C-alpha cells in the first residue's frame with residue numbers, strides 16, 4: 001500500500017531560532033533570501049524527518065512560495081503544495097499547469113479586492129503608526145492572498161491591525177475571504193484558496209492506479225486542520241496552535 005504524508009513545514013518540521021528550545025542541538029534547515037540561516041531542526045525533528053523520508057512518500061504542504069520553498073534544504077522528491085494550496089509542483093519541480101490555470105482563473109474574481117485590502121490596510125497602519133509590513137502573496141504571476149507581519153517585537157501592532165481593521169473588513173465580506181493568524185503571520189485568503197483543495201486533488205490523483213492509499217496529514221496551525229481532515233490520520237506537534245486549541249483542553253479534563 002502506498003503511504004503518503006502530507007506535511008506542513010514551518011512550525012511543524014522546523015522553526016525560527018526564537019521558537020527553538022534553548023540549549024538544544026540545532027541544524028540549519030531553511031534560509032532567508034540573503035543566505036542567512038533562519039529555520040532550524042531539533043534532534044527529534046531530524047529523527048522524525050528521517051523516519052518519514054525512509055518509510056513514506058512525503059508531500060510538503062506549505063504557505064511558502066516557490067522561492068521560499070527552494071530555500072528549505074531538505075531532499076524533497078515528490079509532489080509539493082505551495083502558497084496555501086495555490087501552486088502544485090510535480091515531482092521534478094515543475095508547476096502543474098492545469099492547477100495553475102485554475103488558480104489564475106479564480107484570481108480574476110478576487111484580485112481587485114485584495115489590492116483594495118492592501119491599500120486600505122496600508123493607510124490604516126500609517127494613520128495609527130503601526131509597526132507592520134504587508135504585501136500581496138503572489139507566485140508564478142498569480143496573486144493568492146494578502147499578508148502582514150509585525151516588525152521586531154511589535155506584536156501589539158499586528159494585533160491591533162487584526163482586531164480594528166481586518167476583522168471588520170472580513171465581516172463585511174463574509175464567506176468570500178477568511179483569516180489565518182498564527183504568531184507573526186496574519187493573512188487574508190479568498191475562500192477558493194486553501195491547502196485542503198490541493199490535498200484533496202492530489203489524493204484523488206495519487207489514488208488512481210492504487211487499490212488503497214494510506215494518508216496522514218501533519219500540521220501545527222488552525223489553517224492546517226482542513227487539509228489534515230482530508231487524510232486517514234491527523235498528527236500535530238504537542239504545544240502547537242492546533243494542539244493547544246484542540247487536544248490540550250481535552251487532556252486537561254483528565
Ligand SMILES: [Mg+2]
Pocket residue numbers: 008009010011012219220221
Ligand atoms: Mg505551519
